[in-house]
Amino acid sequence: xxxxxxxxxxxxxxxxxxxxxxxxxxxxxxxxxxxxxxxxxxxxxxxxxxxxxxxxxxxxxxxxxxxxxxxxxxxxxxxxxxxxxxxxxxxxxxxxxxxxxxxxxxxxxxxxxxxxxxxxxxxxxxxxxxxxxxxxxxxxxxxxxxxxxxxxxxxxxxxxxxx
Numbered sequence: 237x238x239x240x241x242x243x244x245x246x247x248x249x250x251x252x253x254x255x256x257x258x259x260x261x262x263x264x265x266x267x268x269x270x271x272x273x274x275x276x277x278x279x280x281x282x283x284x285x286x287x288x289x290x291x292x293x294x295x296x297x298x299x300x301x302x303x304x305x306x307x308x309x310x311x312x313x314x315x316x317x318x319x320x321x322x323x324x325x326x327x328x329x330x331x332x333x334x335x336x337x338x339x340x341x342x343x344x345x346x347x348x349x350x351x352x353x354x355x356x357x358x359x360x361x362x363x364x365x366x367x368x369x370x371x372x373x374x375x376x377x378x379x380x381x382x383x384x385x386x387x388x389x390x391x392x393x394x395x396x397x398x399x
Contacts, residue, residue, distance in 0.1 A: 264323045285342040288354040292379045303329040307377050324382035339394045346394040
């Protein structure tokens with residue numbers, strides 16, 4: 237009787253664990269799009285750039301009130317040179333406040349421990365009047381592990397231009 241009950245519970249529970257998360261996006265493949273366009277899955281492109289290993293990039297996307305950072309790998313290019321991407325890792329965020337922004341090393345010149353790195357992504361609260369910022373969180377895109385790794389905000393500095 238216990239075996240039958242166990243089998244019955246496993247049959248009921250397995251579909252719950254086997255259903256993929258619709259908001260995960262890991263493994264999703266897409267062709268590069270222009271800033272502001274929407275991918276076939278309904279996710280809007282908010283820009284991005286290449287990392288120190290130019291076969292990888294970090295892009296910002298949104299869907300509804302969710303913001304995402306995707307660590308992506310170039311899987312090929314078409315005859316016009318447009319890259320095809322595969323999502324390797326995803327960071328999800330609620331809607332950012334008006335003064336919050338992601339700073340990417342490839343566009344904001346961020347340094348960690350005084351060393352420039354193109355693989356750093358920083359979430360900051362910007363103060364336009366004071367031309368200053370407060371770092372909220374920071375991550376390094378580790379292309380060897382194909383994962384975002386949280387890093388300490390200590391000793392991270394970024395150049396922030398005027399808006």
